[in-house]
Every structure is written in C-alpha cells, then in structure tokens.
Amino acid sequence: MPSISTKGKTMPESPIRKLVPYAEAAKKRGVKVYHLNIGQPDIKTPEVALDAIRNYNEKVVQYSHSAGNASYREKLTNYYKTKNIHITSDEIIVTAGASEAILFAIQSIMDPGDEIIIPEPFYANYNGFAINSGVTVHPIKSDIEGSFALPPIAEFEKAVNEKTKAIMVCNPNNPTGYLYSEEELSTLKDIALKHDLYLIADEVYREFVYDGNTHHSVMNLKGLEQHSILIDSVSKRYSACGFRIGCMISKNKEVMSTAMKFAQARLSPPSFGQIASEAALETPQEYFNEVLNEYLDRRNVVVEMINKIPGAFCPNPKGAFYVVARLPIDDSDRFCRWLLEDFNYEKQTVMLAPASGFYSTEGSGKDEVRISYVLNLTDLAASMKVLEEALKVYPGKTN
Amino acid sequence: MPSISTKGKTMPESPIRKLVPYAEAAKKRGVKVYHLNIGQPDIKTPEVALDAIRNYNEKVVQYSHSAGNASYREKLTNYYKTKNIHITSDEIIVTAGASEAILFAIQSIMDPGDEIIIPEPFYANYNGFAINSGVTVHPIKSDIEGSFALPPIAEFEKAVNEKTKAIMVCNPNNPTGYLYSEEELSTLKDIALKHDLYLIADEVYREFVYDGNTHHSVMNLKGLEQHSILIDSVSKRYSACGFRIGCMISKNKEVMSTAMKFAQARLSPPSFGQIASEAALETPQEYFNEVLNEYLDRRNVVVEMINKIPGAFCPNPKGAFYVVARLPIDDSDRFCRWLLEDFNYEKQTVMLAPASGFYSTEGSGKDEVRISYVLNLTDLAASMKVLEEALKVYPGKTN
Numbered sequence: 133m134p135s136i137s138t139k140g141k142t143m144p145e146s147p148i149r150k151l152v153p154y155a156e157a158a159k160k161r162g163v164k165v166y167h168l169n170i171g172q173p174d175i176k177t178p179e180v181a182l183d184a185i186r187n188y189n190e191k192v193v194q195y196s197h198s199a200g201n202a203s204y205r206e207k208l209t210n211y212y213k214t215k216n217i218h219i220t221s222d223e224i225i226v227t228a229g230a231s232e233a234i235l236f237a238i239q240s241i242m243d244p245g246d247e248i249i250i251p252e253p254f255y256a257n258y259n260g261f262a263i264n265s266g267v268t269v270h271p272i273k274s275d276i277e278g279s280f281a282l283p284p285i286a287e288f289e290k291a292v293n294e295k296t297k298a299i300m301v302c303n304p305n306n307p308t309g310y311l312y313s314e315e316e317l318s319t320l321k322d323i324a325l326k327h328d329l330y331l332i333a334d335e336v337y338r339e340f341v342y343d344g345n346t347h348h349s350v351m352n353l354k355g356l357e358q359h360s361i362l363i364d365s366v367s368k369r370y371s372a373c374g375f376r377i378g379c380m381i382s383k384n385k386e387v388m389s390t391a392m393k394f395a396q397a398r399l400s401p402p403s404f405g406q407i408a409s410e411a412a413l414e415t416p417q418e419y420f421n422e423v424l425n426e427y428l429d430r431r432n433v434v435v436e437m438i439n440k441i442p443g444a445f446c447p448n449p450k451g452a453f454y455v456v457a458r459l460p461i462d463d464s465d466r467f468c469r470w471l472l473e474d475f476n477y478e479k480q481t482v483m484l485a486p487a488s489g490f491y492s493t494e495g496s497g498k499d500e501v502r503i504s505y506v507l508n509l510t511d512l513a514a515s516m517k518v519l520e521e522a523l524k525v526y527p528g529k530t531n
Numbered sequence: 532m533p534s535i536s537t538k539g540k541t542m543p544e545s546p547i548r549k550l551v552p553y554a555e556a557a558k559k560r561g562v563k564v565y566h567l568n569i570g571q572p573d574i575k576t577p578e579v580a581l582d583a584i585r586n587y588n589e590k591v592v593q594y595s596h597s598a599g600n601a602s603y604r605e606k607l608t609n610y611y612k613t614k615n616i617h618i619t620s621d622e623i624i625v626t627a628g629a630s631e632a633i634l635f636a637i638q639s640i641m642d643p644g645d646e647i648i649i650p651e652p653f654y655a656n657y658n659g660f661a662i663n664s665g666v667t668v669h670p671i672k673s674d675i676e677g678s679f680a681l682p683p684i685a686e687f688e689k690a691v692n693e694k695t696k697a698i699m700v701c702n703p704n705n706p707t708g709y710l711y712s713e714e715e716l717s718t719l720k721d722i723a724l725k726h727d728l729y730l731i732a733d734e735v736y737r738e739f740v741y742d743g744n745t746h747h748s749v750m751n752l753k754g755l756e757q758h759s760i761l762i763d764s765v766s767k768r769y770s771a772c773g774f775r776i777g778c779m780i781s782k783n784k785e786v787m788s789t790a791m792k793f794a795q796a797r798l799s800p801p802s803f804g805q806i807a808s809e810a811a812l813e814t815p816q817e818y819f820n821e822v823l824n825e826y827l828d829r830r831n832v833v834v835e836m837i838n839k840i841p842g843a844f845c846p847n848p849k850g851a852f853y854v855v856a857r858l859p860i861d862d863s864d865r866f867c868r869w870l871l872e873d874f875n876y877e878k879q880t881v882m883l884a885p886a887s888g889f890y891s892t893e894g895s896g897k898d899e900v901r902i903s904y905v906l907n908l909t910d911l912a913a914s915m916k917v918l919e920e921a922l923k924v925y926p927g928k929t930n
Contacts, residue, residue: 133785134696134727134758140639140789149597149795170594177592185803186585193576193773193807195569198548228627228775231797240539244643244665260796266643266665297533328533359533374592374802376627376775386532390539396548397659398630403773404584404803408592 143263147256147465147489154472155483163476166507166515169468169483171306173453173506175371175423177412184411185404195400199392200226200379204410208379211413215338217351217362225380225391226401230336230365231257233380237361238265238298240390241330247295248332251283253456253490253497255306255334270296271492276458276500279447280308282316288323298330299323304337304347304451307490307502309431311341311451314348321353330387331356334363336378337452339420342428345450357383366405368453370412371423375405427453430505430512437516438503441523443531453505456487456497462528464488464501470526477521480514499530542662545655546864546888553871554882562875565914567902568867568882570705572852574770574822574905576811583810584803594799598791599625599778603809607778610812614737616750616761624779624790625800629735629764630656632779636760637664637697639789640729646694647731650682652855652889652896654705654733669695670891675857675899678846679707681715687722697729698722703736703746703850706889706901708830710740710850713747720752729786730755733762735777736851738819741827744849756782765804767852769811770822774804826852829904829911836915837902840922842930852904855886855896861927863887863900869925876920879913898929 148169155165199205205221212219227233242248244266250258252271262269272287274280288299299320304311312320324331333350341347350360365378382388431448434455438446443460461467464486471481487500505512523529547568554564598604604620611618626632641647643665649657651670661668671686673679687698698719702711711719723730732749740746749759764777781787830847833854837845842859860866863885870880886899904911922928 134640134729136785136789137638137640137642137645139642140792143789143792143796145792146795172593174591176590182587182592185587188581188584191575192573193581193771194571195772228631228801229798232627235797239536239663241533241536243536243538246536257796257798260792264638264793264796330533372592373594374799376799376801386535390535390542393539393542393544393659394663396545397542397656397663398634399628399656400773400775402627402775402801402804404807405801408803 139263139266144256144259148485151468151472151483154469158472158481162479164480165472166480166482166511166518168503168505168507168515169485171368171454171504171506172373173368173371174508175426177372178370178415178419180414181370181372181408181412185408188404188407193403196403196406198395198400200224200401201406201410204406207410207413215349217349219351219381219383223381223383223388225388225395226406227378227380228376228401229367230334230363230378233363233378234258234261234334235264236380236391236394237332237363238262238267239394240387242267242297245295246297247293249288249291249296249299251301252492253307253487255302256489258300259492269492273493273496276445276447276456279449280305280310280456282312282319285319285323292327296327296329298332300332300334302334304340306337306452307454307485307487308456309449309452309454311345311347311449317348317350317353321356324356324359330359330361332361332363336363336365336368339369340424340427340453341451342431343450347451351381361387366409366412370415372408372412375408376402377405377409427505429509431455433509433512434503434505434516437513437520441520444523455503456500457503458500460523460529460531461499461526462530463498466528467526468501471522475522475525477518480518482515482518538662538665543655543658547884550867550871550882553868557871557880561878563879564871565879565881565906565910565917567904567906567914568884570767570853570903570905571772572767572770572905573907574825576771577769577814577818579813580769580771580807580811584807587803587806592802595802595805597794597799599623599800600805600809603805606809606812614748616748618750618780618782622780622782622787624787624794625805626777626779627800628766628775629733629762629777632762632777633657633660633733634663635779635790635793636731636762637661637666638793639786641666641696644694645696646692648687648690648695648698650700651891652706652886654701655888657699658891668891672892672895675844675846675855678848679704679709679855681711681718684718684722691726695726695728697731699731699733701733703739705736705851706853706884706886707855708848708851708853710744710746710848716747716749716752720755723755723758729758729760731760731762735762735764735767738768739823739826739852740850741830742849746850750780760786765808765811769814771807771811774807775801776804776808826904828908830854832908832911833902833904833915836912836919840919843922854902855899856902857899859922859928859930860898860925861929862897865927866925867900870921874921874924876917879917881914881917
C-alpha cells in the first residue's frame with residue numbers, strides 16, 4: 133500500500149466533527165439536539181444578496197480575475213472606508229472564505245519550520261492551516277479569569293525566537309468573544325516592530341461588537357503598514373457562510389504580489405459568491421442593527437444563565453457570538469459526548485464544542501466549553517436549562 | 532522589513548498572466564485581440580444549472596458538508612456510472628475546482644521533498660501546487676513528433692527513485708489535447724504497482740473526445756484501486772469555470788479520510804456552485820452533442836490551418852480543446868509578446884500561450900505555443916489567418 137503524508141497524519145480531526153455521530157444517534161432516539169457547537173448563524177442572509185443571485189443573467193459562468201472581480205474589490209474599499217480602514221482595490225485579494233486567505237498569508241510569509249505566535253484558546257483550524265504549511269504554532273495562554281485578555285507582553289517576548297515570523301490574533305475572538313482594546317493592539321504593534329514580525333488579524337467578527345465598544349483594526353496601526361495582514365470574510369457579516377468569499381488585505385506590496393501567485397495557481401474565487409457578496413454591500417444598516425440587538429440579547433441570556441449554574445463561570449465578552457465557559461466538569465470532551473450519548477432533559481439535549489480543541493497546549497481547556505449563541509432566544513434559554521439540568525447529574529462533575 | 536517565504540519566491544508567475552498588460556495595451560490601441568491563450572470556453576453554461584441558481588430559495592446560505600452536499604455526491608455517482616466509473620458517494624470529496632482537489636491529493640500523500648512524475652508538457656499550475664506542497668516535479672518528456680504520446684516505460688523507470696510517491700497525468704491532456712490509450716494507462720498501472728506509487732489522473736476534459744475514440748479512466752484500472760486518485764471538475768464539462776466546483780475521488784479509504792481533514796479545515800466548498808453543479812447533472816445529452824460537434828469543427832480548422840503555414844506543425848489531438856503547435860520561431864515567449872506589442876493584421880492580433888510555461892525542463896517548448904480553441908469558427912479562422920500573416924514578418928522567425 134502506498135503511504136500517507138506526515139502532515140496528513142498529523143492534521144487534527146475537528147473536535148466537533150468527532151461528536152457528529154453521537155448527535156445523529158441522539159436524534160434517531162427522538163432527542164432534540166440544540167446545536168451550540170458551530171459558528172453557523174441562524175440569521176437570514178440579506179435579501180439584496182440573494183436577489184443578485186436570483187437575477188443572475190450571464191450566459192457563461194466564467195473564471196473571475198484571480199484577485200476577485202474588479203467591481204467587487206472597488207466597492208469593498210468603500211465598505212472598509214465606513215469602518216475607517218483606508219485601502220485601495222489592489223490591496224485586496226478575494227479568496228474562498230477566510231480559510232484560503234489565512235493559507236495564502238501563511239504560505240506567502242512563512243517557510244516550513246517557522247513559528248507563529250497565537251494567543252490560545254484559538255480557532256481550531258489555525259492549527260490545521262499551520263500543519264498544512266509545515267509551520268509550528270507557538271501558543272501563549274490567555275485565561276478565563278482575565279476574560280481572555282491579551283497575555284502580558286513578557287509572554288510574547290519569551291515566545292519570540294529566530295524562527296518566529298508572525299503573530300496572529302482573531303479580533304473579536306473566536307472562541308472567546310474577547311474584543312482587543314486599542315492598548316492591546318498597540319502592544320502587539322510594538323512587539324511586531326521590535327522583532328520585525330508580521331501581525332495577522334482575523335477580523336471576520338468585526339460587525340459583532342457590543343455594549344458601545346469599538347473595534348480596532350490591525351490596518352489602523354500607524355507605522356505597522358508593512359507588517360499588517362488583515363483576514364476577512366463575508367460568512368459571519370452577512371450570515372453567508374456558504375458563499376465561501378473572504379479576502380486578504382495588506383499594504384505590503386511584496387506580500388500581495390506573492391499571495392497573487394498562490395491565487396493565480398487556483399485560478400479564481402467562486403463567481404456566484406462574489407456576485408452575492410458585491411450585492412450584499414448594499415445591505416441596509418437596519419439589518420445590522422437588528423442582528424446586533426438579537427445577538428446582544430442572546431449573549432446576555434447565555435452569560436446570565438451560565439453564571440447562575442453552581443460552579444460554572446462565564447466572562448461577559450464584548451464581541452463575536454461565542455463564549456467560552458468554565459463548567460464543574462472533569463473533561464469537556466467526555467462531557468460533550470455524554471450530553472449526546474447518555475443524557476436528555478425532557479427529550480432535549482445540547483451539542484457544545486469542547487474547549488480542549490481550541491488549545492494547542494496539551495491538557496488545557498478540559499473544564500471549558502465553547503458555546504455559539506446562534507439559536508433564537510427561546511431555544512437558547514431552553515438549551516441553558518438543559519445544561520443546568522445536565523450538570524446536576526453528570527457523573528464526572530467536580531463540585 | 533519582514534521576509535517573504537521561499538516557496539512564495541519560487542512559485543512561478545503564470546506565463547500567460549505576464550502577457551496580460553501587453554494585451555490590454557493592444558486593445559487600447561484599437562487592436563482586436565483574439566484570446567486563444569486560456570481555457571475559458573465561450574460555450575454557454577447549461578440553462579438547467581443557471582435556473583437552479585435563479586430559483587434559489589433558502590433563507591440562510593449555510594456551510595455545506597465539508598465533503599460536499601450529500602444529495603450532490605449521491606447524484607454524482609450516477610453521472611460516473613454513465614461513464615462506466617463505479618463509486619459510492621463517500622469516495623467523493625467535493626472541492627473548490629480541480630485546483631483544490633489536486634492540492635488535497637498531493638498534501639494527503641506526499642511530504643516535502645517527495646517527488647511526483649509528470650509527463651511534460653503539463654498544465655502549468657501543477658508546478659505551483661507542487662511548490663506549494665514542497666514537492667518536486669520530475670518531468671518526463673513527451674514530444675510533438677510523437678503527438679505527445681506517453682513516454683516509453685524505460686523513461687518512467689529511470690525517473691523513479693526512493694522519493695517518488697506518485698505519477699500524475701492529465702487525460703485528455705491540457706496543454707496537448709492528447710488522449711491516453713488503454714494500453715498507455717495499463718503501462719502506467721504496471722509502473723504504479725511495481726513501485727507502489729499513486730496514479731493521479733486529472734480527467735476534467737473527459738467529455739471532449741473526438742473521432743469516435745473512448746476515454747479510459749484511472750478508476751477502471753483493475754487492481755489499482757488503492758493507488759488511483761481521480762481529479763475532476765465541472766468547469767469544462769458544463770462551461771462553468773466560475774462555479775469553482777471539482778472533486779477528488781478514490782477508493783483508498785485512508786487517502787480519503789486524510790483528505791477529509793484538509794477539507795474540514797477549510798469548512799466547505801461553495802454552496803451556490805454545488806447547487807448549480809447538482810442541477811447541471813440534468814443537462815440533456817443534446818447539449819453535449821452540440822458542444823462536441825462545435826469543438827470538433829474548431830479543432831479541424833485549427834489543425835488544418837496551422838499545418839498549412841510554412842514551417843509550422845500541429846498534431847491532430849483526440850481530446851480536450853487545446854493543441855500544442857510547433858512554429859518556425861526563435862522563442863515563444865518573445866513571439867507571443869511581439870504579437871501583442873508590435874504586430875497587427877488588419878487591426879487584429881492573437882494572444883497565445885507560450886509552451887515554455889508548460890515544460891519544467893529549462894529551454895523546452897521554445898518553438899511551441901498552446902492554442903485553446905475556445906472561440907467560434909469565424910473568429911478562429913480569422914485568428915489563424917492573423918497567425919499566418921504574423922509568421923511572414925516576425926523578426927525571430929527561423930525558416
């Protein structure tokens with residue numbers, strides 16, 4: 133038998149996907165499963181985007197420009213202007229989701245054996261993209277007591293070595309919902325400049341910021357223009373995960389011309405998704421206001437209800453639509469499986485993401501879960517009730 | 532300034548893209564440019580596929596399954612059955628074009644430093660995907676005198692070493708249009724089995740086979756089931772390049788479960804493209820008959836007219852919609868640029884792909900060009916006339 137690649141063997145399996153068969157079995161037993169495990173919002177995709185698809189009238193669905201349709205990139209610059217991000221259309225490469233943008237960024241700036249510093253917990257697929265590129269993730273731990281704020285600068289200094297090429301943050305953060313402050317970004321800028329590192333910011337949750345706070349973009353760090361790479365996506369902004377449209381943005385011309393070579397090799401990003409994304413730029417502000425209010429209400433329900441559970445703790449994050457909560461449990465992987473396999477409350481259960489999958493330090497996150505608040509308020513309240521009941525009887529509970 | 536990756540520096544720039552500014556300048560001077568340089572067909576995308584897009588009625592455009600929608604994969608197995616390829620839906624991973632399928636295949640089976648044998652000339656982006664994966668392409672030369680038939684088995688034997696993990700062919704071939712015979716595939720099978728290598732076949736031009744010939748798939752090589760990987764795409768089949776939908780197929784479970792890890796990391800293939808591709812499976816046979824007749828007429832015009840040009844030679848390929856022709860020129864890169872920059876015949880010129888970009892052996896293909904017959908017969912005849920006139924006055928002509 134011919135062999136499998138080393139990177140193929142070491143690519144992690146998604147910790148959530150492992151639970152899918154148990155969720156399916158629960159449903160077969162007639163148990164309603166509330167899905168709080170994924171970042172697939174239930175929010176409607178803007179009509180203006182879907183209309184553009186329904187009105188598609190080209191005769192031949194052609195390749196687009198490898199960097200994305202010029203008209204879309206041009207209009208995108210106006211969107212970013214409203215976010216106080218000032219770029220030109222040739223500083224954008226449209227990609228198949230943020231996933232491809234991250235791959236292009238890493239592959240353009242890092243060689244196999246290089247290191248990237250990422251505060252953990254972090255989006256699990258960063259690990260996959262790093263392994264895919266032969267790059268090592270050097271995690272720095274942020275913790276739940278500090279609401280997952282940026283680790284102190286000393287931790288970064290300890291992590292930097294001659295192989296370090298970049299720091300990556302997700303802001304607002306998946307999985308923690310943490311919103312980095314202007315000061316924290318300024319700290320990251322200082323480290324990046326001092327050690328001549330790239331600062332990659334995944335800002336796909338930019339629109340989801342609560343309590344009157346402001347999102348600060350990596351693109352607004354003065355003096356860091358040649359070191360900054362912005363990763364973006366329409367998936368969450370317009371509840372349009374299936375479009376598979378994201379982008380990579382940088383003012384560093386060498387980075388962009390290198391990334392373009394990867395973009396050209398794969399020919400072009402999806403044409404329909406680009407058309408829908410271009411139309412989505414006309415989404416009325418009202419849509420965002422409604423969505424934001426909805427998510428705010430949901431966050432409040434989740435945070436409040438978790439904090440009422442004996443032994444549980446949940447920070448009150450300012451962004452995205454996730455929380456990482458600490459529960460009185462022995463092992464979140466075991467607990468999440470038990471919820472699906474052995475538990476139901478009035479024929480209902482919940483599917484959560486074990487937080488262990490968001491840490492690269494072995495043994496971390498064992499008493500934490502990520503909850504995506506992507507369900508309506510009624511279902512969300514029911515889910516929290518299920519969780520509360522589950523924690524009364526879970527055999528591995530620790531309090 | 533932070534650095535660029537080695538692979539980023541060594542990724543080739545597309546030899547065609549380099550010509551784009553000259554084509555644009557020619558158009559600005561009022562010269563009509565016939566584009567014979569790319570594999571973007573002018574053929575209409577089937578209405579049944581576009582109707583599915585126009586009738587889209589979901590409220591939320593969600594992620595699909597990472598392997599692609601189950602309904603699409605299920606129906607795909609029926610399509611393949613009509614091509615005498617017998618597979619199950621879990622032997623398919625739907626990808627963002629054949630490009631992503633090739634990346635998944637290479638990354639699943641090959642480590643950096645490994646080698647892949649590819650008969651040259653070959654599709655230029657294979658090089659990009661190999662460099663992206665740290666893999667070395669070991670070319671074996673097929674030549675125009677032999678109509679680009681498979682090189683003799685002895686050449687393969689010479690090329691195999693302890694680092695060789697796979698052989699890749701494109702059948703029918705881009706750029707040569709060559710259709711591999713059953714005997715040639717049988718030869719490849721013997722080599723693959725003898726040395727325990729994967730055989731990757733890019734069969735995206737399966738539908739385009741002329742003169743009553745039959746396409747033979749890698750999936751029908753008995754005894755090679757664990758070594759065969761099929762790469763496919765809807766781009767050419769339905770003139771749907773912008774869908775960005777392809778797939779990777781194998782009966783080797785370990786290969787597929789490894790590729791699934793890469794597929795999960797990038798979440799899912801494009802949703803709209805999958806819906807259009809699923810609907811495209813209902814395209815009436817009449818559509819394919821018409822398209823095939825059209826391409827056959829085009830091929831005949833191109834081959835006949837080139838062979839009438841003094842000093843030029845073009846084999847008569849049995850598949851795809853490309854020919855590689857030998858022209859009486861010093862340097863195809865120079866010639867293709869000269870056509871755009873310095874020449875016009877009655878305010879018209881042609882954009883061709885220099886064949887040097889399809890060889891990885893330095894210095895090869897200097898007197899060859901690839902011509903894509905993706906224009907209507909009138910334009911194609913006009914283009915060939917332009918080429919004939921150009922070769923009368925090109926300063927670097929060699930006869």
